[in-house]
Amino acid sequence: MPRKILGVIPARFASSRFPGKVLAQISSKPMIQHVYERAQQARYLTSVIIATDDTRIVAAACHFGAIVRLTRADHLSGTDRVAEIASAENAEIVVNIQGDEPLIDPAAIDAAVLPLAHDAEIVMATLKKRIEDPRDITNPNVVKVVTDTAGDAIYFSRCPIPYSRDAASGAGEHFKHIGLYVYRRDFLLGYSDLPVGPLERAEKLEQLRALENGYRIRVVETEYESLGVDTPEDLERVSQLFQLSMPEVHST
Secondary structure (H helix, E strand, O other), rough: OOOEEEEEEEEEEOOOOOHHOOOOOOOEEEEEHHHHHHHHHOOOOEEEEEOOOOOOHHHHHHHHHOEEEOOOOOOOHHHHHHHHHHHOOOOOOEEOOOOOOOOOOOOHHHHHHHHHHOOOOEEEEEEEEEEEOOHHHHOOOOOEEEEEEOEEEEEHHHHHHHOOOOOOOOOOOEEEEEEEEEHHHHHHHHHHHOOOOOOHHHHOOOOOHHHHOOOEEEEEEEOOOOOOOOOOOHHHHHHHHHHHHOOOOOOO
């Protein structure tokens, strides 16, 4: 296992659909605190840093004792924000943990880390979950992924992939992509310099940049059901789950 595996939670205040969502309260804590505390429970992360461009998030993170770094405000993506943090750290592996997933499963983080820890040839990994709701197959907001026999991504798409000519034979063959990414540090630092190809431009999926430039992405199957918060309605749904069934995860 590499000596240092860094978890970075990119958290910006601006959001077109839900400004300030990472500071929204869930069970008397800001959402970003739930993400941070759950990420700390991952066995293989040696440290976790919140990366933000807003002093309000810095203040909130300091209040609950998190390690937080103020980054540039002009980053085009969360990946670029994570890369800025990684450039100042000596971690061998860097994990990009979404700041709007307060129910993130620590075990899912560990599962995504393992391929890079065990195989030096793998530069990037992510997660997939078997689709159980048939409506998700045709929902363009649910990104699908198909993999080869080694578990490497063949393609990510907003369209149904694979397309099942025989509906009966296609049952249970669709997987949604879970947007948690693990990178080898050197690969991450050069990622934004890779050319953007026609597939990424068409699908608006940043992970396609790696595939279009000839890099492998190992995809690990998980039972973790991603529940991101993009709208106030999502926040209400997640808050209800906390009240009904989710145990509190305390920081170490």
